[in-house]
Amino acid sequence: MNCATIDATETASRWGRQLTRNISSLKDQQFDVLIVGGGSFGACAAWEAVLRGYSVALIEANDFGSGTSANSFKFLHGGIRYLQHLDLRRLWSSCKERSAMLRIAPHLVKPLQIAMPTYGHGLRGKEFLGAGFLAYDLLTVGKNRGIYASRKRIPPAQFMGRNEVLDRFGFVNPTQLTGAAVFSDAQMYHPPRLVFSFVQSAISKGACVHNYVQAKSFIRKSNRIMGVLAQDRLTGESFEIRSKIVLNAGGPWSERLFRDSEGRDIPDAGVYSRDTCFVIDAATDEQYAVALQGSSIDTGAVIDRGARHLFVVPWRGKRLIGVWHILYDKSPDDIQVSEDELCRFLDEINGVMRGEKIERDQIRMVNAGLVPFGASDDTGQELDFGKKSHLVDSARVHGLEGLITLIGVRHTMARGDSVKAMKIVDKKLRRSGSTPDSSKLLLLGGDVDDFRALKNRIPSTLEGQGSVDLRSELVALYGSGVDKFLKDLELRDLLRRVESADITEAQIKLAVRDEQAVTLGDVVFRRTPLAAAGNPGEPVLSSCARIMSDLLGWTQLRAEKEVQSVIARFPTAAHSGRVSEPEIESLVDA
Numbered sequence: 247m248n249c250a251t252i253d254a255t256e257t258a259s260r261w262g263r264q265l266t267r268n269i270s271s272l273k274d275q276q277f278d279v280l281i282v283g284g285g286s287f288g289a290c291a292a293w294e295a296v297l298r299g300y301s302v303a304l305i306e307a308n309d310f311g312s313g314t315s316a317n318s319f320k321f322l323h324g325g326i327r328y329l330q331h332l333d334l335r336r337l338w339s340s341c342k343e344r345s346a347m348l349r350i351a352p353h354l355v356k357p358l359q360i361a362m363p364t365y366g367h368g369l370r371g372k373e374f375l376g377a378g379f380l381a382y383d384l385l386t387v388g389k390n391r392g393i394y395a396s397r398k399r400i401p402p403a404q405f406m407g408r409n410e411v412l413d414r415f416g417f418v419n420p421t422q423l424t425g426a427a428v429f430s431d432a433q434m435y436h437p438p439r440l441v442f443s444f445v446q447s448a449i450s451k452g453a454c455v456h457n458y459v460q461a462k463s464f465i466r467k468s469n470r471i472m473g474v475l476a477q478d479r480l481t482g483e484s485f486e487i488r489s490k491i492v493l494n495a496g497g498p499w500s501e502r503l504f505r506d507s508e509g510r511d512i513p514d515a516g517v518y519s520r521d522t523c524f525v526i527d528a529a530t531d532e533q534y535a536v537a538l539q540g541s542s543i544d545t546g547a548v549i550d551r552g553a554r555h556l557f558v559v560p561w562r563g564k565r566l567i568g569v570w571h572i573l574y575d576k577s578p579d580d581i582q583v584s585e586d587e588l589c590r591f592l593d594e595i596n597g598v599m600r601g602e603k604i605e606r607d608q609i610r611m612v613n614a615g616l617v618p619f620g621a622s623d624d625t626g627q628e629l630d631f632g633k634k635s636h637l638v639d640s641a642r643v644h645g646l647e648g649l650i651t652l653i654g655v656r657h658t659m660a661r662g663d664s665v666k667a668m669k670i671v672d673k674k675l676r677r678s679g680s681t682p683d684s685s686k687l688l689l690l691g692g693d694v695d696d697f698r699a700l701k702n703r704i705p706s707t708l709e710g711q712g713s714v715d716l717r718s719e720l721v722a723l724y725g726s727g728v729d730k731f732l733k734d735l736e737l738r739d740l741l742r743r744v745e746s747a748d749i750t751e752a753q754i755k756l757a758v759r760d761e762q763a764v765t766l767g768d769v770v771f772r773r774t775p776l777a778a779a780g781n782p783g784e785p786v787l788s789s790c791a792r793i794m795s796d797l798l799g800w801t802q803l804r805a806e807k808e809v810q811s812v813i814a815r816f817p818t819a820a821h822s823g824r825v826s827e828p829e830i831e832s833l834v835d836a
């Protein structure tokens with residue numbers, strides 16, 4: 247099974263299609279498929295749809311990947327935990343998706359080993375966990391098929407001795423510790439960039455994609471959805487987008503769009519968990535994440551009952567800790583993590599760490615988002631309650647043709663669930679012929695033969711000065727797209743660090759010129775991870791805003807507002823910070 251290779255000419259022409267804003271392209275035609283929402287699910291769906299030869303539009307109300315997808319814990323799960331439930335179907339589908347991402351986006355996804363400390367000889371002992379991990383390895387023997395770079399292959403389960411565990415992770419409880427069983431999952435380098443690479447790949451094959459365009463309501467004629475009434479949030483202009491099929495992939499906002507427009511509900515989709523994790527300033531072993539057995543908190547509100555695992559994960563030289571699940575009935579626009587909750591989460595993690603206490607002021611970033619806690623079958627016909635994405639064909643459920651809803655439950659499943667959604671589209675549009683297998687097709691940027699050689703082509707002047715190895719970061723974020731920085735004269739001249747920052751001027755220029763970045767947040771949270779693990783400092787943000795001002799003609803007031811809106815995202819001594827940036831309208835008027 248070979249990943250489809252892309253020849254150099256094709257790659258160049260695909261990169262040539264830039265993400266420039268041309269709203270009239272949305273108005274001028276009837277699309278086969280219009281996707282509402284540019285999170286992980288919408289982006290994957292756009293890629294699936296163009297691969298089938300459909301004319302495709304995607305609109306995103308904010309920035310690509312700025313919703314739940316930007317707030318994730320960054321794992322692409324291989325499904326090992328489903329072994330516990332003996333749910334082999336989910337185990338295999340999760341594993342298949344993890345392998346697909348390692349294959350098609352090898353620059354943005356890498357394996358990460360997870361050490362699970364073992365105690366005694368019972369259910370938490372090496373023998374029991376080892377047998378489980380071995381069973382997982384046997385059940386997933388084909389998981390590395392088509393993944394050629396050795397560093398991108400999922401290694402088999404291993405064991406670690408007690409002393410090594412204590413040396414590597416000083417915070418693990420030593421009482422009755424026997425060592426650790428080690429399994430692997432995959433970690434996304436930067437989830438919004440992975441979302442964006444699906445968007446870019448879709449554009450490279452002709453999709454018409456715009457951020458800051460919001461679907462306000464569906465256009466219905468009799469019992470058929472014909473498109474949406476949309477609004478360009480940068481200008482306020484309203485217009486119609488016509489399409490044979492609308493795929494509502496608005497994440498936790500999907501239901502509200504349907505309800506507001508149609509006055510009806512999507513059955514059983516309405517229970518959400520607010521998942522939360524946070525980044526703390528503290529070095530950790532870069533090679534391993536650690537799973538610690540938490541204790542039950544929020545009695546009655548915590549979905550995963552009993553002592554569930556909390557994970558301490560290395561990310562950008564810091565530690566990412568989570569995930570907490572709490573049933574949440576407020577709007578996705580109103581997601582907050584209260585100070586009380588944050589302190590309880592801290593108490594819980596501190597309660598299971600030994601010899602180390604995480605202080606509140608070590609928290610650099612809080613991520614939270616709504617994830618559905620419900621399920622449907624694969625055809626969208628029968629809904630039941632579980633932990634799968636909601637795929638709803640409104641023709642079957644509401645007697646309304648032309649509308650499909652896909653509310654994703656795990657970033658991991660975005661590609662696979664999009665394939666399922668497209669199967670429904672194929673039937674409706676009576677498509678025949680072969681379908682490219684996107685689990686084997688490299689995304690734009692993914693065609694890297696030799697990561698080290700690619701890194702060595704980047705000027706060594708980018709080394710040092712900052713906390714991140716910028717040459718490795720460029721390779722991880724852009725993959726073969728690094729060529730663009732080296733060959734495009736405008737960008738090559740700007741391939742230098744913004745003073746004391748882990749970003750180059752060339753990245754800012756590229757984001758604004760070719761990647762539809764409109765705000766400072768678009769650049770520092772999503773096109774690059776400069777601020778994704780916490781505040782890089784006001785001087786750095788101001789320098790980036792100055793560069794964007796030169797490119798976009800911002801006033802001084804706008805630049806200041808942009809910096810403040812980014813800063814509002816970070817925790818203060820008394821507040822966990824905003825989960826997203828302020829509405830775009832409050833910035834564009836400045």
Ligand SMILES: Cc1cc2nc3c(=O)[nH]c(=O)nc-3n(C[C@H](O)[C@H](O)[C@H](O)COP(=O)(O)OP(=O)(O)OC[C@H]3O[C@@H](n4cnc5c(N)ncnc54)[C@H](O)[C@@H]3O)c2cc1C
Binds near residue numbers: 321495500521
């Ligand atoms: C704390 C946390 C940790 C997590 N960890 C993991 C993990 O480790 N691994 C994993 O696989 N999953 C994880 N998840 C789940 C994962 O993040 C989500 O399942 C996934 O991101 C959902 O993607 P989505 O595209 O459905 O939704 P979103 O990312 O929310 O995208 C929906 C998009 O639609 C847009 N939109 C909404 N309404 C409209 C409209 N009317 N017009 C136009 N656009 C609209 C929104 O702006 C948004 O960008 C985690 C989630 C959280 C919150």
